[in-house]
Amino acid sequence: xxxAAASDGAAPGPTDGTDGTDSTDDDxxxxxxxxxxxxxxxxxxxxxxxxxxxxxxxxxLRDGPPLPGVSAQRWAGLRARAERAEPVRDLAAARAxxxxxxxxxxxxxxxxxxxxxxxxxxxxxxxxxxxxxIWALRSVALVGARACTPYGAHMAADLAAGLAERGWVVVSGxxxxxxxxxxxxxxxxxxxxxxxxxxxxxxxxxxxxxxLLTRIADQGLVVGELPPGDHPTPxxxxxxxxVIAALTRGTVVVEAACRxxxxxxxxxxxxxxxxxxxxxxxATSALSAGAHELLRGDAVLVTDAAEIVEQVGEMGxxxxxxxxxxxxxxxxxxxxxxxxxxxxxxxxxxxxxIARGAQTTEDDAIARLYELRALGHVERHGDGWKLTRExxxxxxxxxxxx
Amino acid sequence: xxxAAASDGAAPGPTDGTDGTDSTDDDxxxxxxxxxxxxxxxxxxxxxxxxxxxxxxxxxLRDGPPLPGVSAQRWAGLRARAERAEPVRDLAAARAxxxxxxxxxxxxxxxxxxxxxxxxxxxxxxxxxxxxxIWALRSVALVGARACTPYGAHMAADLAAGLAERGWVVVSGxxxxxxxxxxxxxxxxxxxxxxxxxxxxxxxxxxxxxxLLTRIADQGLVVGELPPGDHPTPxxxxxxxxVIAALTRGTVVVEAACRxxxxxxxxxxxxxxxxxxxxxxxATSALSAGAHELLRGDAVLVTDAAEIVEQVGEMGxxxxxxxxxxxxxxxxxxxxxxxxxxxxxxxxxxxxxIARGAQTTEDDAIARLYELRALGHVERHGDGWKLTRExxxxxxxxxxxx
Numbered sequence: 003x004x005x006a007a008a009s010d011g012a013a014p015g016p017t018d019g020t021d022g023t024d025s026t027d028d029d030x031x032x033x034x035x036x037x038x039x040x041x042x043x044x045x046x047x048x049x050x051x052x053x054x055x056x057x058x059x060x061x062x063l064r065d066g067p068p069l070p071g072v073s074a075q076r077w078a079g080l081r082a083r084a085e086r087a088e089p090v091r092d093l094a095a096a097r098a099x100x101x102x103x104x105x106x107x108x109x110x111x112x113x114x115x116x117x118x119x120x121x122x123x124x125x126x127x128x129x130x131x132x133x134x135x136i137w138a139l140r141s142v143a144l145v146g147a148r149a150c151t152p153y154g155a156h157m158a159a160d161l162a163a164g165l166a167e168r169g170w171v172v173v174s175g176x177x178x179x180x181x182x183x184x185x186x187x188x189x190x191x192x193x194x195x196x197x198x199x200x201x202x203x204x205x206x207x208x209x210x211x212x213x214l215l216t217r218i219a220d221q222g223l224v225v226g227e228l229p230p231g232d233h234p235t236p237x238x239x240x241x242x243x244x245v246i247a248a249l250t251r252g253t254v255v256v257e258a259a260c261r262x263x264x265x266x267x268x269x270x271x272x273x274x275x276x277x278x279x280x281x282x283x284x285a286t287s288a289l290s291a292g293a294h295e296l297l298r299g300d301a302v303l304v305t306d307a308a309e310i311v312e313q314v315g316e317m318g319x320x321x322x323x324x325x326x327x328x329x330x331x332x333x334x335x336x337x338x339x340x341x342x343x344x345x346x347x348x349x350x351x352x353x354x355x356i357a358r359g360a361q362t363t364e365d366d367a368i369a370r371l372y373e374l375r376a377l378g379h380v381e382r383h384g385d386g387w388k389l390t391r392e393x394x395x396x397x398x399x400x401x402x403x404x
Numbered sequence: 405x406x407x408a409a410a411s412d413g414a415a416p417g418p419t420d421g422t423d424g425t426d427s428t429d430d431d432x433x434x435x436x437x438x439x440x441x442x443x444x445x446x447x448x449x450x451x452x453x454x455x456x457x458x459x460x461x462x463x464x465l466r467d468g469p470p471l472p473g474v475s476a477q478r479w480a481g482l483r484a485r486a487e488r489a490e491p492v493r494d495l496a497a498a499r500a501x502x503x504x505x506x507x508x509x510x511x512x513x514x515x516x517x518x519x520x521x522x523x524x525x526x527x528x529x530x531x532x533x534x535x536x537x538i539w540a541l542r543s544v545a546l547v548g549a550r551a552c553t554p555y556g557a558h559m560a561a562d563l564a565a566g567l568a569e570r571g572w573v574v575v576s577g578x579x580x581x582x583x584x585x586x587x588x589x590x591x592x593x594x595x596x597x598x599x600x601x602x603x604x605x606x607x608x609x610x611x612x613x614x615x616l617l618t619r620i621a622d623q624g625l626v627v628g629e630l631p632p633g634d635h636p637t638p639x640x641x642x643x644x645x646x647v648i649a650a651l652t653r654g655t656v657v658v659e660a661a662c663r664x665x666x667x668x669x670x671x672x673x674x675x676x677x678x679x680x681x682x683x684x685x686x687a688t689s690a691l692s693a694g695a696h697e698l699l700r701g702d703a704v705l706v707t708d709a710a711e712i713v714e715q716v717g718e719m720g721x722x723x724x725x726x727x728x729x730x731x732x733x734x735x736x737x738x739x740x741x742x743x744x745x746x747x748x749x750x751x752x753x754x755x756x757x758i759a760r761g762a763q764t765t766e767d768d769a770i771a772r773l774y775e776l777r778a779l780g781h782v783e784r785h786g787d788g789w790k791l792t793r794e795x796x797x798x799x800x801x802x803x804x805x806x
Contacts, residue, residue, distance in 0.1 A: 282684030285707035
């Protein structure tokens with residue numbers, strides 16, 4: 003397709019690869035520019051990118067004729083945004099803040115996000131060591147009310163810790179209430195957690211979670227589709243939820259009032275064919291009414307981490323054990339390979355001990371251990387980590403479980 | 405079939421009518437005798453009655469040869485019970501205590517109990533004015549733990565009051581905890597309630613509920629399949645639950661631990677094709693674990709009376725309004741007809757006013773009003789009662805909505 007672009011000059015085909023991935027710095031800069039111009043979840047912008055390619059859309063926004071079907075007023079608005087965009091500076095600022103940009107289709111891109119179609123993010127900004135692609139393989143979203151009850155906060159922390167202990171990654175939105183309790187529960191159990199923000203990932207929001215988000219970036223991942231410095235808006239909060247839903251194997255609503263944003267996440271998960279779950283609460287609690295509404299529909303009632311894993315793990319939980327060969331060690335990244343090599347042959351070891359053996363920090367070791375867990379090499383046993391039978395048995399040609 | 409009985413004398417066909425109903429005093433006495441001999445829910449005893457008729461089974465138990473397929477030891481045990489049975493005295497004692505005996509197939513027998521097959525009660529003993537058959541048409545079971553939490557008791561009372569206000573009859577087991585709260589909730593809303601006991605209905609059990617059960621008998625119905633004076637046993641409690649499940653349109657488990665007897669009722673309801681519902685509670689509450697177990701299966705989550713009616717009312721709730729003609733007034737019993745005649749033409753009236761108009765007690769008026777509600781003649785409006793449009797419109801030939 004590329005190279006065979008239409009010759010009328012008005013609507014050339016994608017110039018940056020048939021699958022929409024970027025192959026040059028120009029492509030990358032064009033894409034980063036678009037993250038400043040096109041709002042998250044804008045399906046029209048997504049269609050432009052799919053039909054014309056990022057470079058052509060960026061070129062038009064800078065000095066070309068409007069794209070077909072867009073009003074003059076809207077086009078002027080988009081152009082004004084494009085004029086102020088400075089992708090090269092954005093990328094440099096991100097790099098300086100330890101933030102990387104992951105375009106769709108590249109190595110660290112989580113494939114499940116493609117289920118969003120034209121509403122898929124233009125790219126993700128990431129703070130943290132682990133591979134988002136691999137972590138997303140075994141991840142569950144825990145979401146809920148900001149103004150939650152002590153019961154809701156307890157349940158979120160408890161479920162998150164239980165998921166972490168079973169080797170699952172806890173994804174949430176970094177907000178007060180249920181989100182924060184979920185992140186803290188995972189971190190407190192030495193587990194893996196991902197915060198998906200509705201603003202630039204260099205910008206701690208809410209402010210009161212600055213320390214928590216820094217800790218998540220150290221021990222896990224802070225993710226967002228908005229460029230550095232960008233601020234959250236009500237619409238962005240809502241649209242962020244589709245990323246949480248698409249990224250994970252299932253969404254658990256812990257506590258939510260009717261019309262809560264968490265229900266948006268749950269319904270997005272449902273539409274995307276992900277598992278939807280909810281935690282029951284007193285019928286007298288307005289903050290459980292949203293969860294109960296879901297449970298009167300297709301959501302599954304869950305009361306502990308084992309019940310969540312029973313749902314999301316149907317395919318994946320036992321899969322690495324049942325499917326045979328795991329990803330061969332020599333296909334692992336060097337950092338993960340070093341951590342794997344540091345695990346004792348026949349017993350469980352604590353993350354600290356493994357980190358010392360792999361000559362890295364404990365946070366880095368934990369990040370790698372959850373990757374290795376997602377790939378079927380290791381298992382969590384209480385507070386320690388152990389090689390799986392599959393990893394200790396030499397195998398022939400393996401295949402990527404994705 | 406009757407009269408065409410097998411001639412070998414060993415296994416004659418039923419001699420008391422092809423449908424198993426009793427047509428003579430002998431039949432009635434034989435059946436009452438059997439309620440002392442055969443335990444509730446004994447399907448073998450039920451099969452004997454179906455195959456041989458009550459008179460033949462009673463005759464054999466008194467002085468005939470054993471029925472085929474029963475061990476000598478068991479037969480001796482049954483005979484010993486039969487020897488001590490005094491059906492004529494039982495009926496007289498019952499009558500003196502204001503208790504009536506309702507055999508299957510007779511006017512007041514609730515047809516849905518026949519769904520129990522050979523485990524259907526041999527008969528029911530009733531204390532109270534209303535017609536059980538008619539009340540059962542629009543009834544819901546509220547069941548749950550004896551040692552319930554304040555939350556559970558609140559929910560039971562609240563749901564019962566809400567059901568009563570919507571013209572539904574609340575059925576429960578008369579026990580402490582959820583059962584008691586449900587009965588009281590219905591009574592407190594001037595509503596209709598039925599207690600199904602696991603002992604003789606003249607014997608208040610539990611003792612602490614003597615006053616409550618007396619009030620239920622005054623304002624509603626106390627029902628049981630055991631003859632006067634008989635005592636409850638653990639097995640009888642469990643088997644009583646099948647009657648609650650079969651009698652009602654649906655069963656709601658309000659609060660129940662795992663392995664609770666209420667789950668037996670819910671599962672019986674499920675097997676019988678009745679609606680099964682449960683009230684959620686905190687995931688941390690052991691007394692909601694049983695309800696949550698049901699909700700992870702096929703039970704529907706309910707948090708208020710409207711949601712219960714949405715389930716059980718699918719067919720019946722709107723049916724009297726939509727199906728056209730209600731049971732014609734001249735087919736009503738005289739007591740119900742008098743109450744119906746006392747309702748004002750174009751406005752709602754309180755039960756007390758209607759009772760005065762019908763020259764009866766308020767309790768009796770309420771009993772009749774719930775019958776009339778089940779038959780589509782009246783509706784509850786807040787604290788008052790009003791004629792339905794159907795009842796005020798003269799109709800031609802009606803038909804029994806059953």
